[in-house]
């Protein structure tokens with residue numbers, strides 16, 4: 001029974017709970033006891049007799065390591081068994097006999113598991129600080145594997161910096177460092193009692209963690225005698241994660257924790273196609289009522305300031321530039337309005353016409369089918385309303401469009417939004433990085449992506465990058481920008497791998513009414529925008545206490561706008577997307 005069988009969870013969001021077992025020759029019996037007469041989903045089982053050593057093979061000429069593959073059907077092997085690779089294996093042992101035997105056995109066990117169609121095998125933790133040969137063997141194996149996953153067991157331990165002053169001393173242990181060394185040696189291959197500090201285990205949320213192995217020692221006993229986990233362990237599991245089987249109460253409790261997690265809200269499950277303004281895209285925008293509520297509040301406040309109640313009979317000219325299919329223009333205001341809806345997309349203009357007709361607004365609303373940068377308006381507006389924002393604020397060229405539109409805003413007129421700011425923060429995002437890397441070209445490493453950030457560790461608070469204010473009548477006005485930033489990662493995090501930046505925006509619509517996705521101030525229930533991800537060509541490892549220095553440019557040419565970015569500390573990375581060679585937005 002998957003842990004996630006509850007209202008609000010989709011099957012794909014289910015989590016499964018397995019039980020680690022001792023070696024048992026009789027696999028059907030093992031399954032019967034742990035799965036069918038109790039409620040675990042799978043067993044983690046040794047596939048080879050632990051007493052097996054390759055030298056036995058030479059002596060006896062027999063394979064003593066396992067029962068026949070026929071004891072289970074292929075679907076049982078693949079859905080109910082995760083293979084446990086022999087824990088005695090030590091591929092970095094100084095003892096050559098042990099090292100060679102380990103290599104032979106590892107390959108043999110994986111080959112056997114593959115033959116059984118097992119979905120995944122758990123590899124034992126590296127034995128010491130060095131895991132070079134282990135990583136080399138696993139990398140070799142990964143190259144030949146098709147469907148089977150390898151899970152590397154890593155204990156969750158980190159000694160406090162306070163406990164050990166010298167991080168290079170042998171008593172300093174940070175299992176993330178071990179994992180990091182291992183995955184670097186495997187070229188970032190995409191398969192891959194007390195707890196450390198929240199910041200340090202937070203790093204794991206950006207890593208490809210497939211299974212959490214909860215040791216029975218981690219459980220406490222509550223007042224009623226049932227197993228429970230400390231708050232810290234609960235937080236780790238619920239993350240962003242039994243004849244009556246003796247472990248059944250433990251399973252029930254982990255299931256209870258999983259069910260107590262909030263289901264992912266409906267709006268987080270679909271992703272808009274930001275660059276493709278077809279009917280479906282408009283529908284996605286329009287489904288986000290929160291955005292329109294914020295705009296409505298901003299417009300009402302601006303109208304009140306512009307036309308006090310005692311002058312309510314005066315006509316206010318309101319222009320909605322980039323009107324889309326009309327939702328921004330469709331707000332009830334109670335003021336005398338003359339509205340212009342300017343829209344460059346002729347297909348959206350069709351909808352605008354039918355909306356105006358349907359609502360009987362012919363006397364109030366004039367539809368202008370034109371690019372706002374080139375429209376020759378016959379009068380000026382009091383209020384200019386636009387929503388041309390991208391996930392990074394200015395990345396859909398709102399500054400350039402509004403430069404054109406402010407020609408027809410009165411000198412004392414109001415722009416909604418009045419300003420917007422972009423933000424970045426460094427993230428560990430191993431999965432995203434591997435997705436980008438899988439394209440095997442430079443273009444993908446120099447492209448910014450609009451993505452829902454699922455598996456990321458946010459390593460430091462966001463910092464502001466670029467701000468644009470409207471209207472802007474200054475004579476030296478330029479939309480080019482440059483910013484240098486330094487990020488400090490909390491000391492108790494330990495070392496961390498940065499795969500790139502998460503980008504967000506916040507827009508000031510009018511006075512205190514804002515709209516944004518920057519995590520610390522995000523507008524609740526807003527899903528029109530996902531984050532932006534700016535990858536690095538090479539991930540950067542930062543050590544505690546050494547800052548990450550980054551540079552960001554917004555560049556403008558005659559026909560395009562683009563970003564360039566680079567890192568200069570702790571080590572330098574090449575400037576990404578120089579001259580907009582890989583990624584730009586056309587003017």
Ligand SMILES: C[S@@+](CC[C@H](N)C(=O)[O-])C[C@H]1O[C@@H](n2cnc3c(N)ncnc32)[C@H](O)[C@@H]1O
Nearest residue numbers: 285322323324328343344345370371372387401
């Ligand atoms: C993000 S959509 C917002 C639509 C609508 N205002 C809403 O909030 O649902 C931006 C709209 O601006 C239009 N647009 C973008 N640049 C424009 C320009 N230079 N002139 C006129 N319309 C433009 C696009 O076609 C699109 O309909």
